[in-house]
Amino acid sequence: MKRHSRQGGGIERQKARWGWGFVLPALVFFGLFSFYPIFNALYMSFFKKNLLSLAPPQFIGIGNYAFLFRSPEFWNSLKASAIFTACTFSLLVGVSLLLAVFIVSRKHIQKLMQMAFFSPAVVSSVVAASVWLLIFDPRGLGNQVVNAILQTPGVDHRWLASATMLRLSTVLVYFWKYVGYFTIIYIAGLSSIPRTLHEAARIDGASSWQDFWYVTFPLLKPTTLLVSVVSMIQCLRTFSTQYVFTQAGAPRGPIDVITLSIYNTAIRDHQIGRASALSIILFGIMLLLSWGQFRISRSEDVSYL
Amino acid sequence: MSVISRSSLQNPGSGGRLPVAPRSHLTTVVIWAVLGGMALYVLAPLVFMLTASFMPAKDVMRMPYPWIPRGLHWQNFWQAIRGNDGSFVYVRNILNSIIVATAITVSTVLLATLTGYGLAKFPFKGSKAVLLFIVATMMVPFQAVMIPLYMIVTNMGLQDSYGGLILPFLVNAFGVFLMRQYLLTFPDEMLDAARIDGAGELQIFWRVIVPNSWPAMATLAILTFRSQWDNLIWPLLVVQREEMKTIPLYITRFASEKYTDEGAMMAAAVIASFPMIVLFIALAKYFVGGAKLFAARKG
């Protein structure tokens, strides 16, 4: 890679070397503990193998993929994942930004509010799942609260029974779990915008809205991209909520997200080849969506100078 | 309302008045209503957990739920710590969780900041591809990599040890991504100034980047700690001796079908949440104080 100016070339190359230097330790680690298992899964997806069988795996080329694309269950999983992700993702990104802005605007209760919204994270997932199951029990809080608000005593809203309500229930639980995460990420992003900038805007007579839109939001772009990509991946990766609900007796169809399907294919049906193929498909979807998001927010190099 | 001009942004010191933006009552009401409603939604299950930890199991499952416990049923906590077999192994489990989560958090924050810095401030060919590669590792569900990972760790002989619990999680993709995004907005002229002063790259990292990135590092620390604290599947596969088990395994044991005592389970969960709360309070000042640090340093 020859550079045109010799002086520029030296600095550029030195920077590149340092760049690689900083990145190398993590890459080595990822190589062993992340890339290798992933390539293993990719390799496995072209074979038919029963987890318990001692027979060698049978090469079937794209057989697993063909089976999946022809299977109505697979398309159902895709639909379930899509619905869940669309709802939860929009809620997560939108509401956590809103909350972060509100919290930052009220300095004196900031610590308390942060703690409050982050608190679902201090509860173990196992316990949280059992608590939410009790809430969604027909006799539980879910019905009690909604009936009190809507003044409809004795109505069972079928939290875990009807397809729509069941999907809503999973969204409610997942959103509850993760809204705090993304709120504090946004708060960190907001806090890195120096107050002097906001002060300057105010001095120039900007309203809160204009301050937000012209100062905060552009500088928040890297954080927003982070939140958007990560929350979308998280939503597509959802597993334990759906798993716990189906174990407790809820119908599987409406919430049979792809990760649940992968788990069942591997652990229940012992078909590791097909499960790997499903994982690769999910991986492909996430890659595509993330790449799309990177493209949309092309102007990443935002700094206030 | 005057339009904000780029020039006034670039001359922050202009003007002498103190900025006061009027806030309408409606905005305040809306803000409080939203915050309040969300807070209730978010806190209700926790209040349930806390109050349930003080009730005997009979009352926990009662419908409608009696929010106020009839008395402080401390036996739940005693039972939780003592364990169903009277071995107090929970104390050791808590210690294990603390050791593992802390080790992983420290190494993750360090490595992620290092890597994120490399990706953010050193434009080398292929850095975008490296970032995408790393982010891509977040995209594979754990079930798909579980078995190969298990084989790697057992082949290294690390099962049933702290090494096996810590090693696969030394750094994670989310951390790298977070730090990279955060460091993108780090002012270049501070780095250049340090270089001109003759500081080496590593010195710049330690003396300039790290002390000034607390908001993101603290955020990453708490999120990483949290994921590890709650990790169930990996310790389940890798740990065999009771003394090496971590908290989620212990709690799952309590919740396991054959011996449910819901009150004690909630008590165990309450105990397990203390370190998280302590950590959060300890780190919270960095979230809040971050802005001040930044502004002070800049000015």
Next chain:
Amino acid sequence: MGRLRLGCLCVLGLVVALAVPTFGVELVFWTHEDPNRTAIEEQYIAEFESMYPDVTIRRVTYPSAEIAQVILTAFAARRGPDIFNMETEDEYPYIVNRRVAPVDPAAAGYADLQAIYDDYLAGTLDAVTADGKLYGLPLELTNWCIYLNKKYFREVGLDPETDYPKTWEEMVSVSEKLAIRDGEILQRRGFDFRYPYYLVSLLPMVEQLGGSFLSEDGKTAIINDAAWLEVLTYMQEWGPNGNNLGSPTYTNARKLFNKDNNDVAMCLSGLYQIGRIRADNQEFYDSGEWMVVPFPVFEDAVNDYRCNYYGHYYMVNAESSSENQEWAWKFIAFMLSHSEEYLVECGLVQPKNSLLASEAYLSFPYSDVFATDMAKSKMVMLHEANPRFDELLKEAVESVMLTGLTPQQALDTLRRKANEILQEG
């Protein structure tokens, strides 16, 4: 100076101790957690180790909801334990794939294989028999009967001793009397099914009416539509779209039964529930306000089948060394020889003839009810595709109870999908 010398000696001693090669056998034993059983089995380990000083046994427990996954992962990585146990349906694929070793009668202390079969109740070893070899020894066999709360019966004017439901039709009328509702919401249910376990409790209902899941030759699924339709219609009328007597979405009945909180009057459970009542709610246990009655039968039943039984069998890893396998069977037989202790301390019934005739068993509360029912029932159906069949049954029942499909539609889907699975082979 003295301390330094002492220190050196210690280090030397440690080095020597570590350098000496360890002889002897180490057995790794994985099982699900159960505090009572852990207590007695740790004792047996100590006794066995003192009888055979060269043998060490490492016992590891896992939560029962997760153990199948852990063992599967370990076996997939070819690092499975020497001894393990899981529910019969989960153990079956291990037999099919030849991952477990056959019982060694001599090591287990029997004259020959037939002696083992003679020791156990007829038919209870069929689940682990394949190709003329035996692959496991039973830790427990369980079937379910109806537990009922006497207080609630009397409250609604029923005499628990005589008015308990003997047929499924009576179950509907009795539950209706016991149910307390607030609008659509059932505050107290009379009875409710044990929902996800359809292979165990729903299939017998179909078989009572003359239907079955698989044909004799195992090639076709869903035999006798009329029987299936009757059962699916029954479930539809049980649920929220019918008489609203129960639903899979309520907290399961056996969890609530012990609390005696006016949540549910009856539940379906095994002998072990008795121990749990005592552990969960000593008052309720002592008050005697509960009893056990047999599994109901349809009025127009053609077969008197009761609830299927399932169990846990101790098995040995086929990839363990032959020496380990021998010691494993020896140890398993040693543990299982204490069948009375397993019953009294843990509520686990081994189907050994000697136990079923013993004083301990006969005097155990309601053992006669369970035993009579077990004599009229069969082992739960075992097939490699069992988990998927279970899912299909779940889907069928839920679609008629919750989604509003007609029994005919649900049956057609069930039949189609089950046969597809059979064709996949």
